[in-house]
Amino acid sequence: MVHNDRVMEVPWDVEATLLSRPNRFLGIVELDPSTFSSDDPNFNSSSSGTIQEKVHIHDPGRLEDLLYSGNRLLLRKATNPKRKTGWDVIAAKADDGWILINSAFHRKIAEWAIANKVCSCFENVLEVIPEQKFGDSRLDFLLKKRDTELWVEVKGCTLIYGSTATFPDAPTTRGKRHVGELKKALESGYEALIMIIVLRKDASCFKANESIDPDFAEAFKDAVNVGVQVCPLVFSYEGRELFYKGKVPLCTEEYNSI
Numbered sequence: 001m002v003h004n005d006r007v008m009e010v011p012w013d014v015e016a017t018l019l020s021r022p023n024r025f026l027g028i029v030e031l032d033p034s035t036f037s038s039d040d041p042n043f044n045s046s047s048s049g050t051i052q053e054k055v056h057i058h059d060p061g062r063l064e065d066l067l068y069s070g071n072r073l074l075l076r077k078a079t080n081p082k083r084k085t086g087w088d089v090i091a092a093k094a095d096d097g098w099i100l101i102n103s104a105f106h107r108k109i110a111e112w113a114i115a116n117k118v119c120s121c122f123e124n125v126l127e128v129i130p131e132q133k134f135g136d137s138r139l140d141f142l143l144k145k146r147d148t149e150l151w152v153e154v155k156g157c158t159l160i161y162g163s164t165a166t167f168p169d170a171p172t173t174r175g176k177r178h179v180g181e182l183k184k185a186l187e188s189g190y191e192a193l194i195m196i197i198v199l200r201k202d203a204s205c206f207k208a209n210e211s212i213d214p215d216f217a218e219a220f221k222d223a224v225n226v227g228v229q230v231c232p233l234v235f236s237y238e239g240r241e242l243f244y245k246g247k248v249p250l251c252t253e254e255y256n257s258i
Contacts, residue, residue, distance in 0.1 A: 003243075003244050003245055003246040004243055004244075004245065005116070005243060005244040006241055006242075006243055006244075007109060007112050007235065007241075007242045007243060007244050008105075008108060008109070008112065008241070008242050009240055009241055009242075010090060010091075010100060010102075010105060010237065010240060010241065010242050011076060011090075011240050012074040012075060012076050012090045012091065012240060013075060013076050013077050013087075014031060014032075014074075014075050014077075014087075015032075015072055015073065015074060015075070016029035016030060016031050016053070016055070016072070016073050016074075016075050016087075017029060017030045017070060017071070017072060017073070018067060018068065018069060018070065018071050018072075018073055018092075019052065019069060020069060021057065021067050024057065024060055025056060025057050025058070025060075026054060026055070026056070026057065026085065027054070027055045027056075027057050027067065027073075027089060028052060028053070028054060028055075029052070029053055029055050029073060029075070029087075030050050030051065030052055031050065031051040031052075031053055032050070032051070033050060033051045053085075053086060053087060054084065054085045054086070054087075055073075055075060055085055055086075055087040055088065055089050056078070056083075056085040056087065056088050056089065057089050057101075058088060058089065058102045058103055058104045059089075059101050059102065059103045059156070059158075060103075060170075061156075061158065061159075061168065061169045061170055062169045062170045063092070063101060063158060063169065064169070065094070065159065066092035066093075066094060066099055066101060066158065067092060067101075071092055071093055072092070072093040073089050073090075073091065073092050073093070074089075074090045074091040074092075074098060075087040075088065075089060075090060076088045076090050088102060088104075089101060089102060090102050091237055094200075096200060096201055096202045097201065097236070097237070097238070098237050098238075099158055099199055099200065099237065100158075100199050100235070100237040100242060101158055101199070103156050105242070106154055106156050106197055107130065107140070107154070109197055109235065109242070110140065110141065110152070110154045110195055110197065111128065111130075112244075113195065113231075113233055113244075114128055114141070114143065114152075115128075116244075118231075118233060118244065118247065119193070119195070119229075119231040119233075119247070121150060121191060121193055121229055121231075122143070124145050124146045124147075125143045125144070125145055125150075126144050126145060126146060127143070127144040128141060128143055128144075129141065129142045129143075129144070132151075134151055134181050134184075134185055135181045135184055135185075136177065136181070137177055137178055137181045139151050139152065139153050139178065139181060139182070140152055140153050140154045140195075141154070145191075148189075148190060148191055149190050149191070150190065150191040150192070150193060151181075151182055151185040151190055151191070151192045151193070152192075152193045152194075152195055153178045153179070153181075153182055153193075153194055153195070154195045154197060155167050155168075155175065155194065155195070155196050155197070156197045156199065157196050157197060157198045157199065157200070157203075157206065157232075158199050158200065159200075159209070160200040160202065160203055163202055163203055163204040163205070164203070164204070164205055164206070164207060164251050165196070165198045165200055165203035165205070165206045165207075165232065165234075165248070166206065166207050166208065166209040166212075167196065167206075167208065167209055168209055168212060168213050168216060169209065169212060170212065170213075171212065171213045171215075171216070172213060172216055173215075175213075175216050176213075176215055176216045176219045179194065179216070179219045179220055179223045179228070180219055180223070182194065182223055182228050183219075183222065183223040183226060183228055186223075186226060186227050186228055187226070191229070192223075192227075192228045192229065193228070193229040193230070193231060194220075194223070194228060194229070194230045194231070195231050195233065196230065196231065196232040196233065197233060197235060198232050198233060198234045198235065198248065199235055199236075199237070200234070201234060201235075201236035201245055203232075203234050203248055204248055205232075205248050205249050205250060205251035206230075206232035206248055206249075206250055206251060207250060207251040207252055208220040208221065224250075230250060231247065232247060232248050232249075232250070233246075233247055234246055234247070234248055
């Protein structure tokens, strides 16, 4: 990987420490009260003088290597005053830096990748249509090209073992269904692509996570082996900006093609 292309700005407001995660989309964090005005009604000070707040976690994955008690997070203040949570989680600390864990940015990242033609199949695209239905699923993009149409499903990847990026980090029947629909699209005469947004800059290859979800891994292998394309793209969150680092291959030779 030799790229260092700026993709977008991803701002944050404060750092916090995660205390707990009551459910997939809710976190309880501890904030430093010196960061805020003492008369701000949105914050609740505990007896120790710290501030505990509810935050929204915009990622359905387990993220057990990133969202654990005591880890540091980057938060952005919510703009809707009627929300039950006053903050959005943007990133979590890891050994290789801050990791973007807010899946609300995935669509914009994918649109950047398509517009900049980082995968060869994005050449000659005439129209990009998001959220289109195919079969029993709604896939992320339909790209209309000069001679054909390309169906694209986007998956975000934050889990890494050594330098191996892997998805999913929790069983996903929805993900398996999407891969199956891409296989059907290919069999119907369309092009089909799985775009993997790898958010760990140390990744050197990607593979489906058979230990977490063998059914997804099998569906992924079947789809790739009949010609569904896979494009794993590595991004790095640095400061308040996201950078594109380049493409990585699939890790294993069990697949017939990429």
